[in-house]
Amino acid sequence: MERKKLSRRRFLATSTAATTLAVWAPAKSAPLIRTTNTATPALLGGTPVRTKPFPRWPVWTDADERAILPVLRSGVWSRANVVAEAEKQVARLMGAEHCLLTTNGTNALITAVYGLGIGAGQEVITTPYTFIATIHAILMNNALPVFADIDPETWQIDPGKIEGKITKNTAAILPVHIVGGVCDMDRINAIARKHDLKVVEDACEAHLAEWKGKKVGTLGDLGCFSFQNGKALTCGEGGAILGHDEKTMDLCYSYHNLGRPKGKYMPRDRGGHPIAASKCRMAEYQASILLTQMETVVEQTRRRAESAKYFTAKIREIPGIVPRKDSPDVNQLSFYYYGFRYKKEAFDGLPRDRFLQALDAEGVSMSKGLGVIEGFPMNREGAVLSTLGSKIFRSVYPKETLDSYRDRNQCPKCDDLVEETVGFHQRYLLGTKEDMDDIYNAVLKVYENRKKLS
Numbered sequence: 091m092e093r094k095k096l097s098r099r100r101f102l103a104t105s106t107a108a109t110t111l112a113v114w115a116p117a118k119s120a121p122l123i124r125t126t127n128t129a130t131p132a133l134l135g136g137t138p139v140r141t142k143p144f145p146r147w148p149v150w151t152d153a154d155e156r157a158i159l160p161v162l163r164s165g166v167w168s169r170a171n172v173v174a175e176a177e178k179q180v181a182r183l184m185g186a187e188h189c190l191l192t193t194n195g196t197n198a199l200i201t202a203v204y205g206l207g208i209g210a211g212q213e214v215i216t217t218p219y220t221f222i223a224t225i226h227a228i229l230m231n232n233a234l235p236v237f238a239d240i241d242p243e244t245w246q247i248d249p250g251k252i253e254g255k256i257t258k259n260t261a262a263i264l265p266v267h268i269v270g271g272v273c274d275m276d277r278i279n280a281i282a283r284k285h286d287l288k289v290v291e292d293a294c295e296a297h298l299a300e301w302k303g304k305k306v307g308t309l310g311d312l313g314c315f316s317f318q319n320g321k322a323l324t325c326g327e328g329g330a331i332l333g334h335d336e337k338t339m340d341l342c343y344s345y346h347n348l349g350r351p352k353g354k355y356m357p358r359d360r361g362g363h364p365i366a367a368s369k370c371r372m373a374e375y376q377a378s379i380l381l382t383q384m385e386t387v388v389e390q391t392r393r394r395a396e397s398a399k400y401f402t403a404k405i406r407e408i409p410g411i412v413p414r415k416d417s418p419d420v421n422q423l424s425f426y427y428y429g430f431r432y433k434k435e436a437f438d439g440l441p442r443d444r445f446l447q448a449l450d451a452e453g454v455s456m457s458k459g460l461g462v463i464e465g466f467p468m469n470r471e472g473a474v475l476s477t478l479g480s481k482i483f484r485s486v487y488p489k490e491t492l493d494s495y496r497d498r499n500q501c502p503k504c505d506d507l508v509e510e511t512v513g514f515h516q517r518y519l520l521g522t523k524e525d526m527d528d529i530y531n532a533v534l535k536v537y538e539n540r541k542k543l544s
């Protein structure tokens with residue numbers, strides 16, 4: 091009776107809304123929505139769980155546009171007042187004494203390693219589960235990266251594996267807060283104090299993450315950030331070094347500015363450039379975007395952490411899906427990438443690539459590590475192995491050190507993780523609970539159809 095009165099157009103609108111609702115309904119009361127999930131997988135011709143796109147990244151508003159126009163029109167595009175102001179604001183936001191902005195995170199790391207006086211003949215202990223830039227920062231300073239395996243639950247460097255890697259040449263530890271987690275900074279700092287080592291935090295994936303109420307990047311001697319396009323705080327390309335020692339920060343400044351003297355510690359009687367250096371100054375328009383983006387980063391970080399908490403509680407119920415874990419001392423999570431382990435045994439041997447294909451067909455794209463790992467842990471990367479064979483390395487490092495390098499840098503826990511990582515970009519976490527439910531439903535649907543998909 092009612093239906094007759096509806097025009098065809100209105101009927102279609104109503105029925106579409108109803109279908110959408112059914113798919114989108116939060117699965118609070120019944121976590122396994124079997125009616126949806128036993129349907130034919132989209133990869134085999136069924137209806138996808140999701141057709142709507144996930145939130146975009148980056149996000150910008152009129153505020154960004156209003157701020158950048160005067161910078162553009164001023165004609166001052168090289169480092170000047172806007173960068174200096176952004177440095178103050180980043181330091182304030184992160185709870186740091188000093189901040190130096192750079193062209194990008196890679197150069198922030200290279201500059202930080204240099205600024206701590208680390209160079210040829212010295213070793214830096216780091217994690218194999220990271221982005222290549224961490225390793226370039228060590229190699230470009232002619233220092234030797236030494237790999238300590240990861241904790242299989244948190245995916246961060248395992249502090250218990252660090253001391254065994256220390257030699258008389260070890261100069262620093264370079265922990266990386268990777269894919270939304272935080273390293274155990276208490277244990278890392280204690281080891282560093284005991285052996286008189288420097289600590290450089292690579293916090294390029296962990297803006298505003300907190301360890302015991304203190305923000306990452308302020309917990310070691312220097313902390314580095316990236317503001318690259320995909321990162322949780324971005325200005326397209328950009329980087330930052332945080333620190334508390336004025337002399338070290340001045341040396342970093344000098345290095346990022348062609349070796350020109352900076353501050354009261356550098357010699358002024360050796361020409362205009364007392365050190366050989368690079369040039370990696372942030373531009374004014376980068377800083378302008380960074381300033382306006384900082385206005386929303388706290389809320390976005392909270393939102394991502396909330397989505398991740400909700401999603402983790404659901405997804406871990408699916409057999410073979412093992413989310414990354416965090417120490418209770420991590421009181422603020424921050425995400426570049428949400429990661430979990432895919433255990434194909436629980437999916438009747440369905441290969442990870444097939445799992446990803448099936449999810450993609452359901453409208454939920456995931457990856458094997460967001461281009462961060464690409465199947466190669468850093469201890470086996472070409473950049474490391476080719477550098478070991480370079481003239482400078484062969485002249486600086488003892489032959490035994492280089493010959494035994496591969497054997498001494500095995501990281502079996504990381505090798506396993508690289509084979510099992512699945513996850514998605516932080517922008518998904520900016521969505522609603524219903525968005526998280528769609529991701530969950532897509533994974534569940536693939537799980538329930540694992541035999542058909544094999």
Ligand SMILES: *Cc1c(COP(=O)(O)O)cnc(C)c1O
Pocket residue numbers: 194195196197220221223224266292294295315316317318327328329
């Ligand atoms: C992104 C990233 C970097 C490098 O930052 P860029 O700004 O891209 O140069 C370094 N380390 C890690 C862990 C990163 O994720």
